[in-house]
Amino acid sequence: MTVLTTAAAAAVALTSQAANAAPSEKPTKDEVKAKVDKLYEDVERATDKANGAQAKQEKLEKEISTIQDNVARGQEDLNELREGIGLAASAQYRSGGIDSSIQLFLSADPDDYLDKAATLDQLSSQQVEALKKIQEKQRTLAQQRQEASEKLEDLADTRETLAEKKKEVQSKLAAAQKLLNTLTAEEKAALDEQETRASRDAGDRVDLGKEVPASERGAAALAAADSQQGKPYVSGGSGPNSYDCSGLTQWAYAQAGVSISRTTYTQQNDGTKIGRSELMPGDLVFFNNLGHVGLYAGNDTVIHAPYPGKVVRYESMSTIGSFQFGVRI
Template identity: 40%
Template sequence: MTAPVASHRKPKRPRPYSLTGPTARTAATLALAGAATGTALEGTGHAAPRPTPAQVKTEVDRYYQEAEAAAERYNGAKEKARAAEDSLDELRDEAARKTAGLNSARNALGSYATAQYRDGGLSPEIRLALSSSPDQYLDRAARADHMAGRQAAVVERVEHELRGVQQVRTAADAQLARLKDSQAELGVHKRSAEGKLDAAKRLLGELTAEQRASVQDGDAGGGSGGGGAAGAGAGGTDRSTAVRAADRSAARGGVQAPTERAARAVSFAYAALGKPYVWGATGPSAYDCSGLTQAAWRAAGVSLPRTTYTQINAGSRVGRSELTLGDLLFFYSGVSHVGIYVGDGKMIHAPRPGAPVRVAPIDQMPFAGATRPA
């Protein structure tokens, strides 16, 4: 019996269900509505709310504070680089002097060696036998012994000068390495500060002009108008002008400058009102915060270090209830900002880029401490 032959034809697939007429139109409408709803929901789920001006101000202030901290580290690295460069120049000068001394000693040694070579062919006995005068020979022999002693001293001098040159060159190489490290550190802090300032600028750019002005003027405090010696040049206040400015400050704030130097520092700060903030600047046309306080006290004859975290140790610490004119006020946990006290709970400081030197309340920022320069 013959086996049935299997069929090789593919089974028919069921036709897809198709919609026609009103049903199709209804389905299409529902599909489009669903798509639109889905898009709207998706958009709603991912759209971030626009920050309020108050939120922008908080974020911008944080960027500015971080930028200033980086700027103070930059100032410190710059001071280290300058000191390393000065030291390197001194070491190079010293190396040149010692090399000249070494060359001089070598030349003297060469002269002795040449003389010895010329006279070294005859033994002392033969030279005595050939001498017309034994007394003359003995005199020459004595002088030769003396010269030999001087030659030994010259050899010792050459060795000493050579060791000195090698030591100075080793110190110069180490100082050069420190200079390169400081220069690399400068670049890191500069890029950090610039990045923070750019971030703040981008945030401010999202606001309207009116909102931006409100945010930027929010820390105006006592304003930036001139007071005290504002009519005088930043570095040109004389003794009487400084005292009069301090007296006017005292009349406003109810405190007296403890010293004439403090009065002069305060007078300088008043004269700087309205000048722009530029990070890394120490005057006379622009300042950063520590650059201003350093310049103010320099005008009073007191040398302060460059950075906030070194200025806080330059003088005697005072409590907040003991503040008087001229005291340096420090802010933030990292001691990254400084101003100069002018009485009545106010200070003069260089706040940040875009905000000129101005008077502001000391409660504006978290207080970290105060110092009274000597």
């Protein structure tokens, strides 16, 4: 009886605590924005990794295709060389029997055969040359087949990485959207107005007449990026209808006749690193531990593809994140 009474008392106490516990507070608009901004940073990093995996996959597929074509052609050449030796054997047979050296070749590996110096003495110079060609072709084919096999394994790993990063992007985007859904319509409108005002003010401050571009190609890239204002951010986008951050910078420089790599992690090595005080319009600017890249437009302003749900726009460097360094192409 005592045990039952004690258990009942404990249950009542727990019920009372639950009833008196303070309800979980709804995050404020600013807290939601901070969390969403962090998620979007993660999205950009995952997108960049996915872009890198995508580029590697395409490169490997081309390399594998080339190797396989070479192997096919090499096999045809090898077959022709073997056919030539076979014809020589047939001619010898018709004239009174197959030379022992030819007979040995037809039944053994040329590598093993050519290692026997005594056997070579029994061959004509033409036959020696033919066998050496066969030996070289077989070695080349073996190396190419091994290289293709290794690249196919690398390709399988790369495809797995790409799938994982795409899945991570979708997961982060879903988490961000879930947070945004906790805001009221008024709170969402207030956030949108805050960002629109910051973007508009940044655009109004751009005046390339006050700051000389780093180079003609930098000026051309900046002009190209400017022409894309209003195009949506899409993870993996590389133009001309949508962009992610590094997709925009790559596309802009391509319009200036300059080829740069696809991701922020590689674009940092496409030019000369410079500090903030050295920035000139057209320079690449990196933020958030290589999590983001844009084009410096002058007056402490960047034109960039910000993050999902937004469009290519001008924005003050102070609102983008932690500046890392610039790169002059």
